[in-house]
Amino acid sequence: MNLSNATSLKFAIPNKGRLHEPTVALLKRAGYSFRMKDRALYASCTNADIIFIFVRAEDIPVLVASSAVDIGITGQDLVIEKKAAASELLALDFGKCRLCVAVPGSASHDSVTELAGAMIATSFPGITSDYFTKQHVPVTCLEMNGSIEITVALGIADAIVDIVETGDSLKENNLRIFKEIGSYQTVLIASPKRVMDERVQMVKRRIEGILIANSYSILEYNIPSARLKDAEKITPGFESPTVAELDEPGWLAVKVMVEKNRIADAMDKLEALGATGLFETEIKNCRLGKSKN
Numbered sequence: 001m002n003l004s005n006a007t008s009l010k011f012a013i014p015n016k017g018r019l020h021e022p023t024v025a026l027l028k029r030a031g032y033s034f035r036m037k038d039r040a041l042y043a044s045c046t047n048a049d050i051i052f053i054f055v056r057a058e059d060i061p062v063l064v065a066s067s068a069v070d071i072g073i074t075g076q077d078l079v080i081e082k083k084a085a086a087s088e089l090l091a092l093d094f095g096k097c098r099l100c101v102a103v104p105g106s107a108s109h110d111s112v113t114e115l116a117g118a119m120i121a122t123s124f125p126g127i128t129s130d131y132f133t134k135q136h137v138p139v140t141c142l143e144m145n146g147s148i149e150i151t152v153a154l155g156i157a158d159a160i161v162d163i164v165e166t167g168d169s170l171k172e173n174n175l176r177i178f179k180e181i182g183s184y185q186t187v188l189i190a191s192p193k194r195v196m197d198e199r200v201q202m203v204k205r206r207i208e209g210i211l212i213a214n215s216y217s218i219l220e221y222n223i224p225s226a227r228l229k230d231a232e233k234i235t236p237g238f239e240s241p242t243v244a245e246l247d248e249p250g251w252l253a254v255k256v257m258v259e260k261n262r263i264a265d266a267m268d269k270l271e272a273l274g275a276t277g278l279f280e281t282e283i284k285n286c287r288l289g290k291s292k293n
Contacts, residue, residue: 019057218256
């Protein structure tokens with residue numbers, strides 16, 4: 001297949017690394033069916049006009065910005081590092097991380113100005129250089145890919161700038177976080193030429209449905225009609241609750257979307273208000289209103 005001449009939507013996803021598995025899982029939940037074969041660089045979607053391209057996450061911003069592919073999933077940090085002119089469609093709420101300056105654990109640095117003249121090892125030379133320039137601190141960036149922590153122990157760098165998730169790797173290498181440069185997550189991006197393509201907008205809508213489902217549950221309960229307004233203050237819903245009359249006079253049945261992290265607290269307050277028959281139902285997918293472009 002000549003991919004450059006393909007009319008199908010070309011969708012780049014990470015072929016490995018920490019973003020690969022959650023990306024594939026998200027797309028499968030969104031209803032896209034495809035099979036990744038060993039060493040295959042692309043696969044056709046069996047139920048949509050899409051060709052999935054499997055490439056390194058760090059290459060995706062450039063491929064999307066150049067319109068070599070139409071749409072992609074990658075890290076915000078990589079889009080910024082590559083200075084890619086791609087349109088961000090959605091933040092995907094996974095792959096969250098921080099980019100931090102780390103120094104030897106024994107270092108007594110208090111201010112970033114103390115790193116003036118330092119050699120900084122990093123796989124993000126663009127972001128690192130921009131950060132220190134804004135701080136008016138001259139440094140030299142040593143571009144590295146992988147095993148960045150060891151550069152300080154080897155004496156070829158004074159500090160590093162790297163992605164931090166748990167911080168365990170830094171501790172194991174006698175390093176500590178000195179300054180946080182930025183925090184990032186995984187994003188859905190599109191070529192500026194393809195943002196309004198109907199297929200791109202459909203991908204966005206499907207994934208939006210999954211993200212909302214991840215954040216909300218359905219809460220159902222019965223409430224005396226006299227207490228409905230008070231109950232609605234506790235559970236106003238995504239837009240508004242669904243309310244129906246029960247056979248028993250003076251009682252109403254309420255069904256409402258509630259943020260998952262508020263469910264337990266909402267149940268406590270509703271029960272104190274006189275609500276009965278409270279139960280939570282998980283949402284697997286949903287569509288709410290029109291997509292905001």
